[in-house]
Amino acid sequence: MTELHKIRVEVNGALVERTVEPRRLLSDFLREDLGLTGTHVGCEQGICGACTILLNGRAARSCLIFAVQVDGAKVMTIEGLSNSGAVRHLQDLFSKHRALQCGYCTPGMIVVAYDLLQHLPSPTAQEIRDGMSAALCRCTGYVGIIEAVTEAARERVAAVDCATPVHMTSD
Template structure:
């Protein structure tokens, strides 16, 4: 990797560093270089939303961003959602309301819902459906996810 670049960033409050080619996607950097495999790789072209993480506090897709572009950024991934050994209210609600089945979309779904509730703490059902339409789920039919986000919103307000 003669043309490798150094990428320094903060992930889940921890400063991390790695070297990769500029063409490396951020999601692959997280999984392969930093060992953070909680973020899933789905369609790899920005449609399915499975790889959604928070970049400087805002949800974005890590499969259509280069790792080198995240140099200096602050990331939050699914691994950073638990605090002090306790599940995040969103995670609790997804468990409580059957917001997941196979779990493949769940990391992206949770990070997308987290951003949705930060920008809109009291969303209507229609707004929740619009918000989570950024992530494809092939198991649940979305009903459980909508109920989970509603329940988490009540708890987080």
């Protein structure tokens, strides 16, 4: 019999406390213990990216982390990003560009895209392709996904350019 561990973790801004077996994967903890089924599980070997979440603000594969490891940490799932409105526009652009078909990969795609744009506010076309290669889609052929992320990046750059004079005068 393996020892159980009590963990306290902040998930999407709310503190949760649970008792877990050490082998409980974070992806299963989110889906089955917390009912957050937006985090999808594709391969359980870190390849497909469907289970990508933010751990302490950094994108990570939840199938390659044990729930017991995130004791004291902050986890953000697609539900948290979606409910806060943080990825609302990305979701609209995915819809506009037909960047999904079956939708299984989409939560991971959105988290990867959000993380990419956080780190690279004005990515090149190649950087978008490289960054989005962290998640696999077996339906769309990626064209719509790349277009959606490209448009999101372009709008961000335009928004930052417009905002620049305001920052300059306020300094």
